[in-house]
Amino acid sequence: MSTGWSIYVIALVVLNLLGLWGLLAWTSRRRPGDPKPDETSHVWDGDITEYNKPLPRWWIIGFYLTMVYSVAYLLWYPGLGNFKGFGNWTSAAEHDADKAKQDAVLAETFRPYDGRPISELAGDPRAVELGRAIFANTCATCHGSSAQGAVGYPNLTDDIWHWGGSEEQVLQTVLDGREGVMPEWGTVLTGMGGENAVLSVATYVRSLAGEVPENDFFAAQGKGLYEGVCVACHGIDGKGNQDLGAPDLTDGYAMYGNSVESIMETIRNGRHGVMPAHRDLLGETRSRLVASYVWSLSSNTAGREQSPEAQ
Known part of the structure; x- marks a missing residue:
């Protein structure tokens, strides 16, 4: 004032x-x-x-x-x-004092779960229930109450993990967030392959997931363009790179849709997805609990425990 x-x-x-x-x-x-x-x-x-x-x-x-x-x-x-x-x-000081009191109560409630491994918590029904409640309050806005996501928000109930599905990777995602960036390639590809270049790459990308291309010429042209531009992140075989958050293009799952139009939009104009960090909001233990709940949702939990690198 x-x-x-x-x-x-x-x-x-x-x-x-x-x-x-x-x-x-x-x-x-x-x-x-x-x-x-x-x-x-x-x-x-x-x-x-x-x-x-x-x-x-x-x-x-x-x-x-x-x-x-x-x-x-x-x-x-x-x-x-x-x-x-x-x-x-000040109202801020009053808020901070009240928050400190409530945080102390929450800390006492969550103390039994401090530092416990994600896989161990995922096998504890009480821990999973707490994680589900935290998820509903914090994560359901983007991922949905059933955790099946939406366009632009990943499905957490399957076994597809762009940033890795090991215990440590899932916990790191919750604590520190992720930022996935798909650059705009429309202008570059058009300069390399003409006006049908984006369509050609989209056709080839769909073929990597087992879709039979409607036009073999576009698929062949798209393969060459893919190998000149896209392999740096997605790999020559399209398996992606979890260190970069580059998705596997062979599994048939596309977070923004796997139609030709959606894939062309992604290639032409890029995508920018952000998973916010929750370390300051939830703290270590509550982040661990919600990570254990998310980790428990995957249909391939047992296989992931045996082979984390497979994710």
Whole structure:
């Protein structure tokens, strides 16, 4: 708040308090010549008379005490423009104190799960239930209440992991987040292979997942362009690179859709996906619990335990 607005607020508050004080003092005082409370001359039906009796003294004193309390309140708490108050109270400090108390309660609740391996927690029904509750509050907005994702948000119930599905990799994803970037290749590919270059690469990419190409020429041209541009991330065989988050193009799953149009859009204009970091929001133990829940959802948990590198 600027100094000018601060002065305006302070002046407005002071004038209102003084005005209320003066109004109360003026209306509660009887003056010479005022009619008696029962002599207002307002009479109806012969025997119904309107009186004008003053408020009881204790009530008037109560009003004054209320205004005195208001002044004390405004001096102690920040209610006068930029004046912070002698109590140095802030809503942020109040929030932080309340949060610290609740965090202590949560820490005690989650203490039995501190540092336990993800696979061990995934076998503990109580831990999985807690992880499911944390997931519903924190992760379901993007991944859905059933964790099956949506367009642009990965399905967490299958065994496809772009950044790896080992215990450590899943936990790292939750704690520190991920950022996947697919560059825009439309202009580059068009310069290399003409106006059908993007379509050709999309056709070849679909063939890597077992789709029979409708046009063998496009598939053949797409293979050459793929090997000149895409292999750096996705590999010569299309198996991807988990260190980069580059997806496996041979498994038939495409997070943004596997139609020709969707794949062409991805190739032409790129994609930018962000999984937010939850270390500061959830802390180590709650992140570990939600990671164990996510890890337990995969249909290939047993196989992944035996061979993490297969993911």
